[in-house]
Amino acid sequence: MHLVLRKSNEVKRTVSQLWNQCLRMKSTDTRRKRLILLGTGWASYSVLKSIDKSKYDVIVVSPRNHFLFTPLLCSTTVGTLEFRSIIEPIRNLGFRQTDHFHLSWAESLDFSRQILHCQSVLKPDLKYELLYDKIVIGVGALNNTFGVPGVSEYAFFLKEVADARKIRNRILNNFELSIQPGIDELESKRLLHTIIVGGGPTGIEFGAELYDFVEQDVTRLYKKKKDDVRVTLVESNQILSSFDERLRNFAERKIKERSGFNLLKDSVTSVSSDHVVLKSGKTLPCGLIVWSTGLAPRFFVVNLNVAKNARGQILTDRHLRILGDPSGNSYALGDCADIQDMPLPCTAQVAERQGRYLAEQLNGKGDGEPFKFTSMGMLAYIGQYQGLSDLPDFKLQGFPSWFLWRSAYLTRLGSWRLRMQVPLDWTKTLLFGRDVSRFE
Amino acid sequence: MHLVLRKSNEVKRTVSQLWNQCLRMKSTDTRRKRLILLGTGWASYSVLKSIDKSKYDVIVVSPRNHFLFTPLLCSTTVGTLEFRSIIEPIRNLGFRQTDHFHLSWAESLDFSRQILHCQSVLKPDLKYELLYDKIVIGVGALNNTFGVPGVSEYAFFLKEVADARKIRNRILNNFELSIQPGIDELESKRLLHTIIVGGGPTGIEFGAELYDFVEQDVTRLYKKKKDDVRVTLVESNQILSSFDERLRNFAERKIKERSGFNLLKDSVTSVSSDHVVLKSGKTLPCGLIVWSTGLAPRFFVVNLNVAKNARGQILTDRHLRILGDPSGNSYALGDCADIQDMPLPCTAQVAERQGRYLAEQLNGKGDGEPFKFTSMGMLAYIGQYQGLSDLPDFKLQGFPSWFLWRSAYLTRLGSWRLRMQVPLDWTKTLLFGRDVSRFE
Numbered sequence: 016m017h018l019v020l021r022k023s024n025e026v027k028r029t030v031s032q033l034w035n036q037c038l039r040m041k042s043t044d045t046r047r048k049r050l051i052l053l054g055t056g057w058a059s060y061s062v063l064k065s066i067d068k069s070k071y072d073v074i075v076v077s078p079r080n081h082f083l084f085t086p087l088l089c090s091t092t093v094g095t096l097e098f099r100s101i102i103e104p105i106r107n108l109g110f111r112q113t114d115h116f117h118l119s120w121a122e123s124l125d126f127s128r129q130i131l132h133c134q135s136v137l138k139p140d141l142k143y144e145l146l147y148d149k150i151v152i153g154v155g156a157l158n159n160t161f162g163v164p165g166v167s168e169y170a171f172f173l174k175e176v177a178d179a180r181k182i183r184n185r186i187l188n189n190f191e192l193s194i195q196p197g198i199d200e201l202e203s204k205r206l207l208h209t210i211i212v213g214g215g216p217t218g219i220e221f222g223a224e225l226y227d228f229v230e231q232d233v234t235r236l237y238k239k240k241k242d243d244v245r246v247t248l249v250e251s252n253q254i255l256s257s258f259d260e261r262l263r264n265f266a267e268r269k270i271k272e273r274s275g276f277n278l279l280k281d282s283v284t285s286v287s288s289d290h291v292v293l294k295s296g297k298t299l300p301c302g303l304i305v306w307s308t309g310l311a312p313r314f315f316v317v318n319l320n321v322a323k324n325a326r327g328q329i330l331t332d333r334h335l336r337i338l339g340d341p342s343g344n345s346y347a348l349g350d351c352a353d354i355q356d357m358p359l360p361c362t363a364q365v366a367e368r369q370g371r372y373l374a375e376q377l378n379g380k381g382d383g384e385p386f387k388f389t390s391m392g393m394l395a396y397i398g399q400y401q402g403l404s405d406l407p408d409f410k411l412q413g414f415p416s417w418f419l420w421r422s423a424y425l426t427r428l429g430s431w432r433l434r435m436q437v438p439l440d441w442t443k444t445l446l447f448g449r450d451v452s453r454f455e
Numbered sequence: 456m457h458l459v460l461r462k463s464n465e466v467k468r469t470v471s472q473l474w475n476q477c478l479r480m481k482s483t484d485t486r487r488k489r490l491i492l493l494g495t496g497w498a499s500y501s502v503l504k505s506i507d508k509s510k511y512d513v514i515v516v517s518p519r520n521h522f523l524f525t526p527l528l529c530s531t532t533v534g535t536l537e538f539r540s541i542i543e544p545i546r547n548l549g550f551r552q553t554d555h556f557h558l559s560w561a562e563s564l565d566f567s568r569q570i571l572h573c574q575s576v577l578k579p580d581l582k583y584e585l586l587y588d589k590i591v592i593g594v595g596a597l598n599n600t601f602g603v604p605g606v607s608e609y610a611f612f613l614k615e616v617a618d619a620r621k622i623r624n625r626i627l628n629n630f631e632l633s634i635q636p637g638i639d640e641l642e643s644k645r646l647l648h649t650i651i652v653g654g655g656p657t658g659i660e661f662g663a664e665l666y667d668f669v670e671q672d673v674t675r676l677y678k679k680k681k682d683d684v685r686v687t688l689v690e691s692n693q694i695l696s697s698f699d700e701r702l703r704n705f706a707e708r709k710i711k712e713r714s715g716f717n718l719l720k721d722s723v724t725s726v727s728s729d730h731v732v733l734k735s736g737k738t739l740p741c742g743l744i745v746w747s748t749g750l751a752p753r754f755f756v757v758n759l760n761v762a763k764n765a766r767g768q769i770l771t772d773r774h775l776r777i778l779g780d781p782s783g784n785s786y787a788l789g790d791c792a793d794i795q796d797m798p799l800p801c802t803a804q805v806a807e808r809q810g811r812y813l814a815e816q817l818n819g820k821g822d823g824e825p826f827k828f829t830s831m832g833m834l835a836y837i838g839q840y841q842g843l844s845d846l847p848d849f850k851l852q853g854f855p856s857w858f859l860w861r862s863a864y865l866t867r868l869g870s871w872r873l874r875m876q877v878p879l880d881w882t883k884t885l886l887f888g889r890d891v892s893r894f895e
Contacts, residue, residue, distance in 0.1 A: 079894075080627075080631065080891070098894070099537060102892045104676075104890055104891045106677075107888070114634045118632075118893075135632070135635050135637075137628050137635070138632060141635060141637050143637050176894045177894045188577050191558040192558075192575070192577040192578060194554045195554075195558070195559070195577070195578070196557075198581070236544075236547075237546075239554060430887075431887070432887040439876075443876065447547075447871070447872040448547070450539050450542075451520070452543075452544045453520050453521070454615065455617045455620075
C-alpha cells in the first residue's frame with residue numbers, strides 16, 4: 016500500500032515536471048517574443064489594446080477577466096448605471112489562442128531566470144510557472160486601511176464591481192429594514208446614516224450618487240424615511256485636494272447646502288459593525304461605511320525584491336523599466352509603480368497614457384524618447400447635475416461641467432457595447448428611476 | 456442591577472405590546488378594508504396590479520421585493536439577457552404608503568383571529584403580527600428534491616434571479632478553470648459537462664440557452680475547449696410531456712442532433728459536488744448540475760392547518776376561497792394552491808389569470824361567476840432560433856415559432872422599462888456576443 020502510494024506520487028511528480036517543462040519553454044512561435052501582462056486595469060488594458068500581436072505572443076495573467084471603467088463605478092452603487100454596463104471582457108480583445116488569458120494571481124517573479132510563478136484564482140492549490148521574454152507589471156493597488164481596526168471587516172471599499180454590488184445591496188437592505196415594524200426611530204436613523212471616509216474624487220462621487228438616489232428615488236419609493244437619511248463625509252484635510260481652489264470651494268458649498276449631508280474635518284480611529292469612532296472622541300452610529308482614503312501596495316508588489324519608494328511602489332526609469340532589474344525586460348506602470356524623480360498622481364489617465372506609451376515603445380514605433388505626461392485635466396461629479404472640470408485651459412463648474420463630465424466619459428468608454436449601454440442606462444434612470452430590486 | 460434589568464425588560468415589553476397593538480389594529484382608514492397579499496410572483500403581482508386601491512388598503516408581504524418574469528429566466532443564465540432586465544421592483548407599483556411593502560416571510564396564519572405572523576428577512580429575530588380583513592396567499596412553491604441525497608447541497612435550481620446568477624458564475628468559472636495549465640483532459644471534460652435533471656420547459660430552455668452560448672460564444676472565446684463541452688439531460692419520462700406529440704418529437708430530434716448533447720431516460724439517485732449517480736448504476740462526472748424536476752410546498756404552506764391535496768397544495772373552491780377557512784376571507788392561488796376537482800397546471804399563465812380574476816371579484820366588478828380557464832397555449836425555446844408553439848388553434852415549430860416566442864413574451868413584459876431593455880439586450884447579444892465577465 017505504502018509502495019503504491021509512493022509510486023503514484025512519483026508518477027504525479029513526473030507528470031507535473033513534464034508539464035512545467037512544457038510551460039516553461041519559451042514561446043514555440045520563434046518569430047514572436049512572449050510578453051506577459053499582469054493585471055487588467057487601465058495600465059495593462061491599455062498596453063493590451065495597442066500592442067502589436069504579430070510581434071508579441073501576449074499572455075495576460077489577472078484575477079479579474081474584465082476591464083472596469085473605474086470613473087463610472089460610483090454610479091453603479093445606487094443603480095444609475097448597471098454593473099455590466101461599464102465592464103468589458105478581456106477575451107473580447109481577440110486573443111489568437113483561448114489559453115492566453117489566465118484567471119490567476121501572480122505570486123512571485125524570478126527576474127534573473129525570467130520566470131513568473133502563478134496561482135489559479137479558481138483552484139488555489141493549482142500553481143504553475145510561466146517563462147517570459149518581457150513582462151509588464153500593472154497590477155494596481157489595494158485600499159489603504161492605515162491599520163485602523165475594523166476597516167477590513169466592516170467597511171466597504173470601492174475598487175471593483177463586486178465592491179459596488181455589495182454597497183448597493185447594503186443600501187437597499189438598510190432602506191427595507193428601516194421601514195419594518197419594530198424598528199424604532201433611533202435604529203432607523205442609524206441604518207440610514209452613511210459614513211464616507213476620505214474626501215478624494217471617489218468619496219465625493221459616491222456621496223453625489225447617493226444624494227441623487229435620495230432626491231430622485233427615496234422620495235418616490237421610501238418617502239416616509241427621507242428625513243432619516245444622513246451622510247457624513249470624514250476627511251482630515253481638504254476635500255478634492257488635487258482640484259483648483261475655486262472648484263473645491265464650490266463643491267464644499269454645494270455639499271454643505273444639502274440637508275442631511277455633513278462634512279467633518281476629523282479622522283477615524285476605529286470601525287465597528289454599526290458605528291465608527293473619530294479622533295475627536297465622537298462615536299457615530301451608522302448603517303454603511305465606505306472607505307476610500309488612499310492606496311497600499313498589493314501582496315505581489317510587497318514581495319517583489321526591487322527598489323521601491325516610501326509608499327511601496329515599484330521604482331522605474333523614465334522608460335518605465337524596473338530599476339531593480341538590470342535585464343531591462345521588465346516594466347511597471349500605473350498605480351503599482353512610480354517613475355523615479357517624476358512623481359505622478361495615481362489616476363486612470365496616467366495609467367492609460369503609460370500603457371499606450373509602453374506599447375508603442377515595445378512595438379518599435381516609439382522614438383526611444385522617455386515618457387512624458389501633461390494632464391488633460393480632471394473631472395468630478397458632485398450630484399444634482401453639477402460637475403467640476405479642472406482643465407489646463409479653463410475651470411468649469413455646475414451644469415455645463417456635468418454635461419462635459421458625461422460626454423467626456425462617454426467618448427472614453429472602451430467599446431461600442433458600452434457606448435451603447437451607458438446612455439441607455441442613463442435614459443432608463445431618467446425615465447423610470449433606479450431599480451431597487453434586491454437579490455443576492 | 457437585577458432590578459434595573461427587570462425594569463428595562465418590562466419597559467421593552469410594554470413598548471413591544473403597544474407596538475403590536477398598533478399593528479394589530481385594523482386599517483385606520485375606515486373606508487378601506489385591509490388586504491394582505493403574500494408573495495410577489497405571477498399570482499400575487501397580478502392581484503396587486505388589478506386591485507382597486509381606493510377600496511383596499513393593500514399590504515404585500517414577501518421575501519422578494521421584485522416581480523420576476525420567469526419565462527425569460529433561463530436566458531439570464533448565460534447572459535443572453537441581463538438579470539435586471541426581467542425584474543420589476545414591487546415598489547414601482549406606487550403604494551400610497553412606503554411601509555405597505557414588507558420584506559418578510561409569512562410564518563403562520565391564524566384564520567379565526569385573522570392574524571398573520573411575520574418574520575423579517577433582514578433581521579430574523581424581528582417578528583411581528585398583522586391583522587387583516589382579507590388575505591390572498593400566492594407564495595408559490597419550492598423545487599422538489601424528491602429526497603435525493605446531495606441535491607440541496609450541490610445542485611443548482613432555476614427559480615429566482617439569484618439562482619440564475621449562481622449558474623452563470625459557475626459556467627464562467629468552469630470555462631476559465633478548464634483552460635488553465637495543470638488541468639488535464641479528463642478534468643476539463645468533467646468541468647464542461649453539465650447535467651440537467653428534468654425535461655420540462657425549464658430544463659429544455661436552459662439546455663437551449665446553453666447550446667446557443669456554446670455555439671455563438673464558446674467558439675469565439677474558448678475555442679480550444681468547444682469539443683469538451685457536453686450536456687446531458689436526464690428525464691425518466693418524456694421530455695416536454697405537456698406538449699403536443701409532434702412538437703415533442705421535433706424537439707427531441709433537434710436536441711439529439713446536437714454534438715455533445717445527450718438525452719438519458721433515467722433518474723438520479725444521488726448528487727455529489729463533482730458527479731451524479733443514476734438509477735441505472737451509471738456515474739456521470741460533471742461540473743454543473745441543474746435541478747428542475749417539479750414543485751414542493753413551502754414551509755409556510757406545509758404548516759398551514761387547512762385541507763390540501765396529495766401534493767401539499769392548499770385546496771380552494773372555484774372562487775379561489777380556501778376550503779378550510781369558513782370565514783371566506785382567505786384566498787389561495789398560483790403554484791401553492793389547487794382548485795378542488797379542477798386540476799390546472801402550475802404555470803405562469805394560470806397564476807396570472809387567477810390573480811386577475813380574484814382582483815375583479817374583490818373589486819366587486821366580477822359577476823360572482825367561478826374561475827374559468829382556457830389555455831392560450833404554450834411556448835418553448837429549444838435553441839438555434841427554433842421554438843415550439845402549442846396553441847389551441849395551431850401547432851408551430853422552428854424559426855417562425857421562435858419569432859412568435861420572442862414577440863409574445865415581449866408584449867407580456869410588465870413595464871415599459873423591461874419592454875425597452877429586453878430587445879436591447881437581445882440586440883447587444885446579437886451584435887457583440889454575451890458578456891463573460893466574472894465577478895462575485
